[in-house]
Amino acid sequence: MADASQVDALYQEIILDHYKQKHGSGLRDPFESEVHHVNPTCGDEVTLRVHLDGGTVSDVSYDAVGCSISQASASVLNDLVVGKPVDDAFATLDAFQALMQGKGEVEPDEDVLEDGIAFAGVAQFPARVKCALLSWMAFKDATSQALTTQEDA
Amino acid sequence: MPGRGAGPWAAEDAAYDVEAVRKDFPILERTLAGDHPLVYLDSANTSHKPRQVVEAIEQHYLQHNANVARAMHQLGAEASEAFELGRTKVAGFIGAPRREEVVFTKNASEALNLVARVLGDAGTVREGDEVVISEMEHHSNIVPWQLLTERTGATLRWFGVTDEGRLDLDDLDTLVTERTKVVSLTWVSNMLGTINPVERVIARAHEVGALVVIDGSQAVPQIPVDVSTLGADFVAFTGHKMVGPTGIGVLWGRYDLLASLPPFLGGGEMIETVTMERSTFAAPPHRFEAGTPPIAQSVGLGAAVDYLTTLGMENVAAHEQAITAYALERLQEVDGLTVVGPKEAVQRGGAISFTLDDVHPHDVAQLLDSRGVAVRAGHHCAKPAHQRFGVQSTTRASFYLYTTEAEVDALVDAIRHTQHYFGGR
Numbered sequence: 091m092a093d094a095s096q097v098d099a100l101y102q103e104i105i106l107d108h109y110k111q112k113h114g115s116g117l118r119d120p121f122e123s124e125v126h127h128v129n130p131t132c133g134d135e136v137t138l139r140v141h142l143d144g145g146t147v148s149d150v151s152y153d154a155v156g157c158s159i160s161q162a163s164a165s166v167l168n169d170l171v172v173g174k175p176v177d178d179a180f181a182t183l184d185a186f187q188a189l190m191q192g193k194g195e196v197e198p199d200e201d202v203l204e205d206g207i208a209f210a211g212v213a214q215f216p217a218r219v220k221c222a223l224l225s226w227m228a229f230k231d232a233t234s235q236a237l238t239t240q241e242d243a
Numbered sequence: 244m245p246g247r248g249a250g251p252w253a254a255e256d257a258a259y260d261v262e263a264v265r266k267d268f269p270i271l272e273r274t275l276a277g278d279h280p281l282v283y284l285d286s287a288n289t290s291h292k293p294r295q296v297v298e299a300i301e302q303h304y305l306q307h308n309a310n311v312a313r314a315m316h317q318l319g320a321e322a323s324e325a326f327e328l329g330r331t332k333v334a335g336f337i338g339a340p341r342r343e344e345v346v347f348t349k350n351a352s353e354a355l356n357l358v359a360r361v362l363g364d365a366g367t368v369r370e371g372d373e374v375v376i377s378e379m380e381h382h383s384n385i386v387p388w389q390l391l392t393e394r395t396g397a398t399l400r401w402f403g404v405t406d407e408g409r410l411d412l413d414d415l416d417t418l419v420t421e422r423t424k425v426v427s428l429t430w431v432s433n434m435l436g437t438i439n440p441v442e443r444v445i446a447r448a449h450e451v452g453a454l455v456v457i458d459g460s461q462a463v464p465q466i467p468v469d470v471s472t473l474g475a476d477f478v479a480f481t482g483h484k485m486v487g488p489t490g491i492g493v494l495w496g497r498y499d500l501l502a503s504l505p506p507f508l509g510g511g512e513m514i515e516t517v518t519m520e521r522s523t524f525a526a527p528p529h530r531f532e533a534g535t536p537p538i539a540q541s542v543g544l545g546a547a548v549d550y551l552t553t554l555g556m557e558n559v560a561a562h563e564q565a566i567t568a569y570a571l572e573r574l575q576e577v578d579g580l581t582v583v584g585p586k587e588a589v590q591r592g593g594a595i596s597f598t599l600d601d602v603h604p605h606d607v608a609q610l611l612d613s614r615g616v617a618v619r620a621g622h623h624c625a626k627p628a629h630q631r632f633g634v635q636s637t638t639r640a641s642f643y644l645y646t647t648e649a650e651v652d653a654l655v656d657a658i659r660h661t662q663h664y665f666g667g668r
Contacts, residue, residue: 093277097613101606106665132605132621133629133636155635157605158665221605 099211114168279615287641329541354479370396430462435584487547491540
């Protein structure tokens with residue numbers, strides 16, 4: 091199903107750059123919630139912490155083990171959501187998820203997804219979509235938990 | 244092509260004509276995207292099916308289809324006979340003393356769950372007892388025993404694995420003791436490729452009165468098996484890894500043992516009589532086969548064991564050994580590649596897991612796929628075995644009776660391409 095050009099579309103230069111030089115990698119304090127997500131089919135894992143400052147995502151720190159797609163995706167996530175209002179971060183998440191699950195038929199909006207548009211090629215590889223979404227789903231989970239904690243406090 | 248037809252690794256010698264074998268597997272003629280011929284190195288996951296197996300299943304559905312044992316018409320009789328003939332063939336293939344010792348399940352996982360469940364229900368495993376497995380098991384031979392020991396209050400213990408990837412039997416006598424009620428062990432590791440000295444473990448287990456379950460999922464497809472001399476009490480395996488169809492697995496068990504055990508699932512076909520208050524149960528194997536069984540799959544599995552018997556399991560095993568030796572030699576020529584498991588083709592099956600420096604197995608598999616080379620990447624349902632070697636996942640190439648040295652060469656070329664792709668950009 092995949093020839094050389096599709097593989098080149100999958101492994102965009104931007105993805106390999108993020109893979110080699112991950113942005114925001116490592117677990118940091120302070121944080122309101124920490125989650126651990128795994129991809130049960132392949133064993134990729136991420137531990138991810140979210141620190142909220144009011145309605146803003148103040149930090150997303152993570153420790154991830156996995157393939158280039160899942161690692162680069164965590165790096166791009168960090169770029170796109172840190173410093174943003176939670177609502178904006180969730181809108182970006184929705185856009186990224188729509189791109190990943192769009193079977194290659196969704197046109198990415200570079201203004202919203204920035205480096206994230208490099209993942210458009212992943213949508214052609216159903217087995218890799220979970221890799222790309224692993225840290226994003228962890229972020230969604232952790233942020234929801236942090237918001238609940240805030241409301242309870 | 245290095246090694247072809249010469250030297251100790253001559254896989255393609257006169258005794259075994261791999262090119263003739265390949266003609267029975269039309270799928271191997273496929274070319275994939277980018278015009279690459281398929282190089283299928285994922286047979287430990289599932290094997291391909293020869294024309295003979297597919298045609299037997301087709302003939303069954305097109306000419307003899309009916310439910311078994313309960314249809315009082317001619318087709319019903321034909322289907323019942325065909326279904327039971329599959330059992331007879333499987334029994335013959337593994338040397339079972341009685342055909343009634345072959346229980347059909349949906350796969351090897353179900354076969355192992357069946358044993359674990361009924362041994363608990365029968366009270367064979369109770370609080371304070373011990374069950375022994377190993378660190379190199381497939382999850383299918385770990386989780387059912389975890390469930391059993393949690394349910395009964397028994398303790399789960401396990402053999403370790405040596406640095407070389409062999410079963411560590413140093414503590415055999417302290418691990419398998421009078422407290423041990425069951426030892427369940429894989430014959431051939433699906434991840435490390437190791438062939439375990441099961442006879443030694445069986446001997447010790449029987450010394451202390453424990454039952455032995457052998458996970459033969461990777462063994463039965465590639466080495467000659469004779470359960471009448473093996474000494475095990477149960478052997479589980481699956482049809483789809485031995486050129487048979489999916490949807491059928493086998494639990495072989497000693498008849499007297501099967502006859503002493505309670506049913507697994509309840510339903511049609513497994514009863515003797517049913518009243519609203521209670522039921523009595525059929526004799527083995529039907530006691531353990533509730534509901535409509537895998538009928539066409541039994542026909543297909545029968546054709547599969549006929550196919551393997553015609554090739555000769557000694558020849559299949561010799562080919563597997565030769566191709567594995569060749570692959571181990573070629574793979575270890577690659578800088579930055581580490582084989583996880585025995586590095587020599589001694590007591591070793593045809594699955595080779597490896598890591599590649601600085602390239603994650605997913606990415607390796609993806610690049611190999613773009614060259615038509617199909618391998619598996621991940622933990623291969625053996626997370627503890629990966630943990631033992633400090634790796635989260637590996638890439639696994641696995642070989643079977645249709646694998647050629649040229650395919651191994653294509654694998655090595657594609658690995659070098661992968662290294663260049665991720666290193667050179």
